[in-house]
Amino acid sequence: MSDYVCRICKCRAASCSALLESSLPLAADVRTTPSKALPRYPLRLVRCGSCGHIQLEGAVPENLYENYLFTPSYTADFSADMDAFCHRLNDAAGQKEHKHILEIGSSNGSLLKRLQDAGWNVLGIEPSAPLVKDAQRQGVDTIHGYFERAALAEIRKRIGTPDVVIMRHVLEHLEHLDEMIGCLRELLSDGLLVIEVPYVKNPIQENRFYDFFHEHLSYFSVTTLSRLLGIGEFYIHHIYETPEVGGSILVFADHNRDCGPDDNAAQYIQDEKDSLSEERIASFCQKVPQQISSLKAIVAEANRAGKTAAGWGAGQRGCTLIAYCGFQADNLKYVIDANENYWWKYVPGTDIPIVPPVYYKEHMVDEILIFSTGYADSIIKTNHEFEQMGGSFIKISAI
Numbered sequence: 001m002s003d004y005v006c007r008i009c010k011c012r013a014a015s016c017s018a019l020l021e022s023s024l025p026l027a028a029d030v031r032t033t034p035s036k037a038l039p040r041y042p043l044r045l046v047r048c049g050s051c052g053h054i055q056l057e058g059a060v061p062e063n064l065y066e067n068y069l070f071t072p073s074y075t076a077d078f079s080a081d082m083d084a085f086c087h088r089l090n091d092a093a094g095q096k097e098h099k100h101i102l103e104i105g106s107s108n109g110s111l112l113k114r115l116q117d118a119g120w121n122v123l124g125i126e127p128s129a130p131l132v133k134d135a136q137r138q139g140v141d142t143i144h145g146y147f148e149r150a151a152l153a154e155i156r157k158r159i160g161t162p163d164v165v166i167m168r169h170v171l172e173h174l175e176h177l178d179e180m181i182g183c184l185r186e187l188l189s190d191g192l193l194v195i196e197v198p199y200v201k202n203p204i205q206e207n208r209f210y211d212f213f214h215e216h217l218s219y220f221s222v223t224t225l226s227r228l229l230g231i232g233e234f235y236i237h238h239i240y241e242t243p244e245v246g247g248s249i250l251v252f253a254d255h256n257r258d259c260g261p262d263d264n265a266a267q268y269i270q271d272e273k274d275s276l277s278e279e280r281i282a283s284f285c286q287k288v289p290q291q292i293s294s295l296k297a298i299v300a301e302a303n304r305a306g307k308t309a310a311g312w313g314a315g316q317r318g319c320t321l322i323a324y325c326g327f328q329a330d331n332l333k334y335v336i337d338a339n340e341n342y343w344w345k346y347v348p349g350t351d352i353p354i355v356p357p358v359y360y361k362e363h364m365v366d367e368i369l370i371f372s373t374g375y376a377d378s379i380i381k382t383n384h385e386f387e388q389m390g391g392s393f394i395k396i397s398a399i
């Protein structure tokens with residue numbers, strides 16, 4: 001056992017139990033040339049025996065995010081999700097004129113642009129240089145860098161003390177959670193903290209083992225997120241479940257102890273005693289080898305019958321699943337993705353090209369496996385043409 005320490009409670013590794021162990025390429029490491037020889041990194045998922053936090057042992061290579069291309073703003077569903085987010089924020093934050101919002105990990109500025117258009121004063125901070133450029137192009141003031149103590153002075157200079165700090169799909173990437181919470185405590189004296197993270201209950205209940213990959217170091221429940229926020233004396237007062245990235249929790253928290261955790265939060269914590277019990281998690285782990293075999297069998301049988309197959313969804317989940325199954329271009333012709341930044345690049349560790357949605361019209365295959373489980377229905381609905389041309393969609397979630 002390594003000298004690993006839990007990212008939330010600092011408990012030593014001796015009490016952590018291993019859930020998944022593998023060795024995979026980095027799921028976001030798409031290259032412009034086939035990359036069968038891409039380095040693989042150990043992936044070891046553990047659960048802290050003390051606080052129950054599910055997390056990866058070890059860290060990702062440094063600078064991983066500096067050329068990051070993943071931007072989730074490419075679907076109609078995402079746009080609707082953003083509208084819902086803005087609505088909830090307005091409800092929680094009240095009068096928005098002249099109020100200041102900081103978004104940590106602001107990506108290409110698509111959310112801040114909406115908020116700016118709605119009257120908020122906005123500032124983003126983002127480590128990926130290409131995404132900062134995209135944000136600045138659409139007029140969203142964005143600092144290029146990581147949110148850390150050294151950045152606080154620049155943030156205050158540009159926007160003062162923010163009334164709201166938004167952190168969507170950031171916390172799960174961080175090695176040093178306590179430092180982040182300390183910086184937030186320092187910056188956000190009595191404002192609103194809005195956090196969205198994938199909800200670990202979903203992949204556990206739905207047996208989505210491919211939701212666990214190197215870029216996400218932590219997998220939060222309401223129980224563990226509440227414990228982490230408690231370190232900075234932030235208290236959750238609203239929880240929403242959102243469809244983002246296969247099911248997430250959107251949490252509103254502040255320093256106001258008088259509000260206390262609402263009944264909703266308390267109910268979540270109670271329910272997780274069952275939905276995330278050791279038995280449930282053990283059952284999840286046991287099914288993984290069979291799931292991988294089933295998926296490989298579908299593609300192998302199609303190939304044997306002279307049929308061709310492709311995939312849909314080259315995000316981290318799709319790439320992780322492909323890596324687990326060991327697919328290459330001789331069994332999976334291509335993978336479609338709506339994110340144009342990925343087009344004409346290759347699924348990490350493979351010679352499988354990533355192509356635009358229209359590609360199948362000229363390069364028909366018999367079957368498309370939908371790896372973007374959260375968007376499967378929407379993909380099928382908007383691509384009737386594929387089925388009319390004689391193709392079949394296969395939902396991975398049904399396997």
Ligand SMILES: [Zn+2]
Binds near residue numbers: 008053
């Ligand atoms: Zn712990």
